[in-house]
Amino acid sequence: MTTASTPRGDIRDASADPFRERSGCRRALSRQILGARFRFESASEALLQQVEAAYGGLPPHRLPTAVPEFRVELRLSPPRLSPGGGEPPPVQTQAGAGWICGVMDASNYVMLAPAQQRALVVASADMLERPYHLRYELIEFAVFTLATRGQGLVPLHGACVGRRGRGVLLLGASGSGKSTLALLALLQGLDFLAEDAVFVQPHAMLATGVANYLHVQADALRFVDAAGARRWIGEAPVIRRRSGMEKFEADLRRGPGRLAAAPLELVGAVLVSARPAANATALLSAVRAADVAARLSADQPYASGQPGWPCFAQRMMAMGVHELRRGKHPRDGVAALRELLGDG
Template sequence: MTWPQDPRRVADPFGERAPLALRRSVDVLGARVEFLSDSAALMALAEAAYRDLPAEGSPQVQLQVELRMAAGDAAFDGEPPRPQMLGGAGVVGAAVDAHNHVLVMPALRRALVQLSPALLAHGYHARYELIEFAVFQLAARSQGLVALHAGAVSAGGSGALLMGVSGAGKSTLALHAALQGLEVVTEDGSFVDPTGLALSGVANFLHLRFDALGWIGDPALRARVLASPVIRRRSGVQKYELDLRGGWARLASRPVRLAHLVFTSAELRADGALLEPLPRDTLLARLHEDQAYAMGQPGWARFVHACGDLPGWVLHRGSHPQAGAAALRRLLMG
């Protein structure tokens, strides 16, 4: 009889008992998320996303995300492949290849992220498309939140969703809103309780096109943006990844009440009011059109019903992003 060279591998063929000595906990999206990992490099990616966020108070649920380094590896020829979504039997996830994937189990309040050294060389994709994906999916599905592709700003506990097509200037608008004293709730991932319309997000980064520098007059802020890492979106567009943390911008520290639905427009309106009210029927139609992904979520019908009495607006582009930010400020602060 011939025995395997490494009997330990037979005892643990899936590698599931490999020790995870590193532990970090963060409070995010109403949950306490505990990260466990066997790799300092993987833990550093999680910390880059979630360190130094404003304290939210008492978390409602406890979640756990395992970050494991893949045993095998295969180099990428250029940019890593786009993750492919998967799901079934109470599990959702995404897979780049055999070495890089994420599995989210909302009923167990746990997720597994496996990354290879090759994907670690593409830190933005590894963090944004797998680690942040795991946290967002786990937090939203375990708490029944509706996930929206929208930014959000707030003042005095009231928030405004910022929706619109990519390239409409939502991130630049959020930056200038922050410069005018509004709180940043999130850049492009908003989460709403469909019953009470509590709005939350993660205010860690703003991704700014290079031409956004032309709208920044403050030398210190220009220097901060220029010193930021440059990331490359799947579309090929390169952007500065500006870290909102560190005390220079106001960040929402707890969920706010959703009070306004704002659709950004690329149409220039240099004179006159930038905010145009939307009739209810038009508002709901725009909401369905803009949030095609969210429409398939369990809480969508309740969310839309709850939004029925909210005011909706089109925010036209002004001669300077400051004008749009000022319009948002007046909307939220009166």
């Protein structure tokens, strides 16, 4: 029998166990993520190492609700016969009969049963050579979906930074500069919550996230003055997004700055724009209250269809939403965020 420490992990004789119900000796790994307790089980040490790379060393956020426990089983399947040299196929999603499925191909897929708080992640051995896709499109698919459905969170595509327990959402289209703004906010002393995905408990308006990696393009380095911070980013691995864009993947747990130790209480949202400001001293402008709902829905098409959206949108309209135009330097945008946070 193959041991759990080998790359083959839990690959077993299909004729003796056609449905893979006897996966052999498993090891469990528990982590506090997005306010919930996740128990990862696998006979593959290599897959558990990917879990640790994604979620080890994160601040253990707690939300003001009972802490649910989700169980995620990870299985390593045989290498694909012809994996090819390019990126794997994109994940296709389906739902029905109480299940949510994300299928990359016949050897790489995710099956979730939100009502039972459980998920199965299956990955082929060759996917271990593509850790970015394995983490973000398979493991993260399971974690984010279970946490969102199981706790009634509103999942947002955006970033969040804060100070003294208060936070501001950074929303806007891809390429608007959210990641660069979040990076400069981190380097200038604001607490960093998340860069790409933020999850909000709508009744308390508490935001949580996974502050593991920061993804920035090479041109963002020109805004970083500190030699240590430039080295931290410049020596990070480079990942290639599905769009073809290449970015540094810098580990926030090994870099400068502070990660938000607890969920942040939101005080507002900023729609980050790539358009330059007409007045360099007035980058922020309030979005008209009558336009807030439409602007938020257009920016967050998936989140706007979730059960918690009406409460979130109503609370956000009361708080206020601003548009942030681009200044001469991202640090000018950080100064505007400090104003919203009352951290002058």
